[in-house]
Amino acid sequence: MPEESIIVLDFGSQYSQLIVRRLREAGVYSELLPFHVDYTAVQALRPKGVVLSGGPASVYLPGAPQLPGWVVNSGLPVLGICYGMQAIAHALGGSVVASTEREYGPADITVDHPESPLFAALDLQQRVWMSHGDKLTRLPQGFHPIAHSPHSAYAAMGDEERRWYGLQFHPEVVHTVHGRDLIRNFAYRVSGCVGGWTAEAIAEQAIQRIRDQVGSGRVICGLSGGVDSAVAAALIGKAVGDQLTCIFVDTGLLRLGEAEQVIETFRNHLHIPLVAVNAAEDFLSALEGVADPEAKRKIIGEKFVRIFEREAQALGDVQFLAQGTLYPDVIESTAADRNVAAKIKTHHNVGGLPADMQLRLVEPLRYLFKDEVRAVGLELGLPEEWVWRHPFPGPGLAVRILGPVTHERAETLRRADAIFQDELRRFGLYRDVQQAFAVLLPVQSVGVMGDYRTYADAVALRAVTTEDFMTADWARLPDGLLQGTASRIINEVQGVNRVVYDITSKPPATIEWE
Numbered sequence: 001m002p003e004e005s006i007i008v009l010d011f012g013s014q015y016s017q018l019i020v021r022r023l024r025e026a027g028v029y030s031e032l033l034p035f036h037v038d039y040t041a042v043q044a045l046r047p048k049g050v051v052l053s054g055g056p057a058s059v060y061l062p063g064a065p066q067l068p069g070w071v072v073n074s075g076l077p078v079l080g081i082c083y084g085m086q087a088i089a090h091a092l093g094g095s096v097v098a099s100t101e102r103e104y105g106p107a108d109i110t111v112d113h114p115e116s117p118l119f120a121a122l123d124l125q126q127r128v129w130m131s132h133g134d135k136l137t138r139l140p141q142g143f144h145p146i147a148h149s150p151h152s153a154y155a156a157m158g159d160e161e162r163r164w165y166g167l168q169f170h171p172e173v174v175h176t177v178h179g180r181d182l183i184r185n186f187a188y189r190v191s192g193c194v195g196g197w198t199a200e201a202i203a204e205q206a207i208q209r210i211r212d213q214v215g216s217g218r219v220i221c222g223l224s225g226g227v228d229s230a231v232a233a234a235l236i237g238k239a240v241g242d243q244l245t246c247i248f249v250d251t252g253l254l255r256l257g258e259a260e261q262v263i264e265t266f267r268n269h270l271h272i273p274l275v276a277v278n279a280a281e282d283f284l285s286a287l288e289g290v291a292d293p294e295a296k297r298k299i300i301g302e303k304f305v306r307i308f309e310r311e312a313q314a315l316g317d318v319q320f321l322a323q324g325t326l327y328p329d330v331i332e333s334t335a336a337d338r339n340v341a342a343k344i345k346t347h348h349n350v351g352g353l354p355a356d357m358q359l360r361l362v363e364p365l366r367y368l369f370k371d372e373v374r375a376v377g378l379e380l381g382l383p384e385e386w387v388w389r390h391p392f393p394g395p396g397l398a399v400r401i402l403g404p405v406t407h408e409r410a411e412t413l414r415r416a417d418a419i420f421q422d423e424l425r426r427f428g429l430y431r432d433v434q435q436a437f438a439v440l441l442p443v444q445s446v447g448v449m450g451d452y453r454t455y456a457d458a459v460a461l462r463a464v465t466t467e468d469f470m471t472a473d474w475a476r477l478p479d480g481l482l483q484g485t486a487s488r489i490i491n492e493v494q495g496v497n498r499v500v501y502d503i504t505s506k507p508p509a510t511i512e513w514e
């Protein structure tokens with residue numbers, strides 16, 4: 001357990017996760033807990049402060065989530081954000097009403113009490129991000145106004161003696177210019193945190209936890225070629241040495257050169273025992289003639305599990321299976337009120353394991369965000385190039401080959417994709433986009449090359465910028481890069497005569513095409 005934390009109570013805002021991330025970026029451990037969490041679960045985290053998130057409800061309506069009694073009695077500093085502020089007001093005798101004007105988007109606030117530690121060393125005029133329909137018309141007892149905006153008399157309020165604060169705007173979103181500073185001030189100046197949530201500390205704690213869980217048992221870890229499973233394996237390797245065996249399955253659906261890179265990094269660089277399984281034929285024959293995306297995912301997920309079971313049996317006496325599950329996956333799958341979301345895709349590495357599986361799970365990244373995983377990866381000596389690789393889905397190229405998957409089509413896509421990656425790197429833009437790849441479309445179109453008519457495949461390029469992969473925007477790549485990539489693909493990849501660029505954001509599209 002961490003020495004200190006700030007816990008975030010989730011009232012259902014789409015930004016709740018972001019608050020946790022901002023606190024961790026500031027060097028303070030934080031977890032997102034449901035607003036009705038039991039106080040004993042909270043105490044185990046040794047909190048020094050509590051943040052109340054925003055949320056979609058109206059606090060004065062029947063059934064709306066309310067400020068838990070233990071928060072009032074805990075004596076801990078509190079920061080209420082948007083709905084969180086309204087919940088404080090409603091509980092402590094203030095007044096919250098439906099506003100005649102919804103305030104959504106940027107607003108300029110004026111700080112009237114700059115001596116408040118929450119606003120210490122910040123500008124008196126600040127651009128913030130508002131998103132609310134209700135507003136405070138009377139402050140709760142003991143509170144005084146700290147800042148106002150043209151539409152909110154109480155853009156910020158505080159009870160300095162009690163160390164309770166409320167912000168009507170969202171400090172966790174990037175559009176609030178001093179948002180990070182406000183969160184940092186709450187953690188350090190208001191709550192008295194000392195910090196220390198660094199990559200080194202994260203790695204140390206994770207290693208200790210793995211040792212406690214695994215003891216003298218044996219672990220297998222499936223490597224995908226992505227950063228998550230690599231960091232999970234590196235941590236387990238540090239923790240229990242050769243009790244770990246990594247299994248790398250070449251599905252025939254990997255990116256160009258990926259199999260060689262995985263084997264080289266793990267065997268020769270990290271010195272972690274690695275079993276490489278060439279199952280390309282197996283996967284491709286199981287996928288023969290299958291065009292439906294969900295059917296592809298199910299076939300591939302099932303094949304992976306069976307291969308891991310077989311390899312575990314061959315190794316003998318294996319008790320644990322390691323997975324690179326991340327904190328956002330855990331939040332999405334455990335928060336009851338978030339679980340109602342319609343299923344869009346089957347991500348086979350989250351919850352897709354058979355119920356009768358004998359192996360116990362080791363998930364060293366279960367409480368980490370992607371940026372923390374990368375920092376830990378660097379800390380453990382994973383090559384920089386590896387740590388910054390774009391995510392690659394478990395089902396691999398199968399979900400980027402629209403329509404049936406064949407060896408030839410996988411080869412075509414692999415080569416087109418490698419050219420796109422290559423050009424991105426040549427332009428120095430690989431790390432400016434969070435994911436970029438090529439997709440092989442199930443259409444052929446007419447072209448002219450030399451003096452000949454062609455009738456060949458079309459490739460789509462997809463590049464996105466995103467903070468959390470839940471929403472994403474298409475990347476505005478330079479013309480020269482797109483043009484160079486298109487012309488290289490058509491010249492160098494046989495069977496492709498057209499390249500298109502995907503300009504849809506997520507939503508309404510998803511990042512992958514299947």
Ligand code: XMP
Binds near residue numbers: 391393512514
């Ligand atoms: P979508 O396409 O849902 O993808 O917008 C969001 C992120 O998840 C990745 N993705 C997967 N990752 N197994 C994975 O490990 C999967 O089955 C899977 N499907 C999508 C996708 O590449 C993007 O980063």
